[in-house]
Amino acid sequence: MDFFNYKKNGLAAEGVGVARIAKEVGTPVYIYSRKTLVRHYDAFESAFTTVPHLICYSVKANSNLAVLKTFSDKGSGFDIVSGGELFRAVKAGADVKKIVFSGVGKTDEEIEYAIKKKILMFNVESPQELRAINRIAKRLKTVAPFSIRVNPDVDPKTHAYISTGLKENKFGISVKDAVSEYAYARESLKNLKAVGIDCHIGSQLTQVAPFVAALEKVKSLIIKLRKAGTEIKYLDIGGGLGITYEAETPPLPSAYATEVIAATRGLDVTLIFEPGRVMAGNAGILVTKVIYTKNSGKKSFVVVDAGMNDLTRPSLYGSYHAIEPVRPRNREEIKADIVGPICESGDFLAKGRKIERVEPGELLAVKSAGAYGYTMASNYNSRPRAAEVMVAGNKYEVVRKRETLSDLIRGENAKLSGLAPAKSKKVLKKGKK
Numbered sequence: 204m205d206f207f208n209y210k211k212n213g214l215a216a217e218g219v220g221v222a223r224i225a226k227e228v229g230t231p232v233y234i235y236s237r238k239t240l241v242r243h244y245d246a247f248e249s250a251f252t253t254v255p256h257l258i259c260y261s262v263k264a265n266s267n268l269a270v271l272k273t274f275s276d277k278g279s280g281f282d283i284v285s286g287g288e289l290f291r292a293v294k295a296g297a298d299v300k301k302i303v304f305s306g307v308g309k310t311d312e313e314i315e316y317a318i319k320k321k322i323l324m325f326n327v328e329s330p331q332e333l334r335a336i337n338r339i340a341k342r343l344k345t346v347a348p349f350s351i352r353v354n355p356d357v358d359p360k361t362h363a364y365i366s367t368g369l370k371e372n373k374f375g376i377s378v379k380d381a382v383s384e385y386a387y388a389r390e391s392l393k394n395l396k397a398v399g400i401d402c403h404i405g406s407q408l409t410q411v412a413p414f415v416a417a418l419e420k421v422k423s424l425i426i427k428l429r430k431a432g433t434e435i436k437y438l439d440i441g442g443g444l445g446i447t448y449e450a451e452t453p454p455l456p457s458a459y460a461t462e463v464i465a466a467t468r469g470l471d472v473t474l475i476f477e478p479g480r481v482m483a484g485n486a487g488i489l490v491t492k493v494i495y496t497k498n499s500g501k502k503s504f505v506v507v508d509a510g511m512n513d514l515t516r517p518s519l520y521g522s523y524h525a526i527e528p529v530r531p532r533n534r535e536e537i538k539a540d541i542v543g544p545i546c547e548s549g550d551f552l553a554k555g556r557k558i559e560r561v562e563p564g565e566l567l568a569v570k571s572a573g574a575y576g577y578t579m580a581s582n583y584n585s586r587p588r589a590a591e592v593m594v595a596g597n598k599y600e601v602v603r604k605r606e607t608l609s610d611l612i613r614g615e616n617a618k619l620s621g622l623a624p625a626k627s628k629k630v631l632k633k634g635k636k
């Protein structure tokens with residue numbers, strides 16, 4: 204449920220007209236609804252009130268400082284996957300004691316940064332990483348808390364690119380190897396302390412069954428580990444709950460909670476969740492302007508000012524995003540590819556989409572763009588990245604300025620004063636040397 208609704212003057216984000224924001228801030232623009240973010244957080248939080256738990260919002264879904272601040276004000280922790288995300292979380296006022304650090308490729312620098320910040324725990328994804336954290340903690344004369352991210356080898360039944368809990372995926376450590384790694388850490392890695400166990404099986408899950416299947420495997424592992432003398436205080440279930448983009452019917456947080464609570468009953472753990480998409484996805488839209496329309500004789504195209512560099516999901520995963528005019532006028536329906544200005548045939552927001560016949564200059568709203576939208580944006584084709592706006596009630600604020608042309612070349616160096624000039628060679632004529 205979200206707070207983007209059609210009113211007399213077209214689509215509104217809470218109490219603010221989308222057309223007004225587009226006029227004042229320009230397009231393309233991401234618009235987030237704070238009330239929606241809060242609502243999603245509260246729905247999750249209240250579903251788990253009966254058991255000890257901690258929500259660690261997954262920063263990579265939407266890492267804008269204003270979004271992070273909204274969640275940290277609610278008491279949320281954070282799931283980070285890089286030093287950059289740790290930096291953002293800290294800047295947004297996060298409680299570092301509620302930060303968990305996941306990811307298969309943590310560098311020495313990132314590990315050191317996180318140890319110094321005293322985060323809640325590292326979710327370790329390989330035996331080598333475990334040793335690296337121990338080595339760095341030893342150098343810093345401290346003890347680092349960790350969980351092992353186990354790969355339970357269950358099929359989350361989602362898109363191949365966002366499935367993470369299968370043996371063929373790069374994530375985590377197998378259940379069998381986890382047992383020996385915990386044992387090795389207990390006996391030989393004196394600058395580590397096990398505090399929990401972690402498992403994240405994928406994203407955009409629309410069924411609870413794969414979560415429960417993963418929990419069953421993790422449960423028996425916890426019992427085994429405790430018998431061997433490893434302390435398991437936290438059970439981190441990861442994120443992954445899906446949202447409705449088109450016609451999916453993912454379980455509500457309450458239904459998900461019922462089954463998770465049942466599957467973990469009697470385990471005596473604090474549950475940790477790392478939801479990203481379900482928090483931010485439907486709390487944001489991308490607003491874009493129609494530049495041209497054209498027809499190739501075979502196909503209709505609506506060319507808009509947002510491309511795959513602004514919203515990559517359709518190009519990368521073939522994802523569906525609902526797209527609607529900001530001011531619908533009940534015109535005849537056409538079937539069109541809605542495409543961006545980027546020089547790639549893979550640059551589209553929608554293919555063969557039914558939409559009313561729109562005109563150049565008109566605004567379109569790309570729905571469900573609050574997660575994995577701006578965070579995946581790039582400058583491809585030297586396009587400045589879009590602005591981001593947060594709406595709260597009848598007010599809005601720009602929470603990230605649109606990039607300028609100078610932003611595009613920040614840090615670049617064309618002088619090459621330290622290098623010999625690259626002289627242009629004379630073009631050799633045929634036959635001559």
Ligand SMILES: *Cc1c(COP(=O)(O)O)cnc(C)c1O
Pocket residue numbers: 261263264282284305306403405406407441442443444477478479480481574
């Ligand atoms: C991406 C990710 C999440 C969030 O996934 P959602 O599907 O957005 O909920 C949580 N945990 C880890 C380790 C992740 O990589």
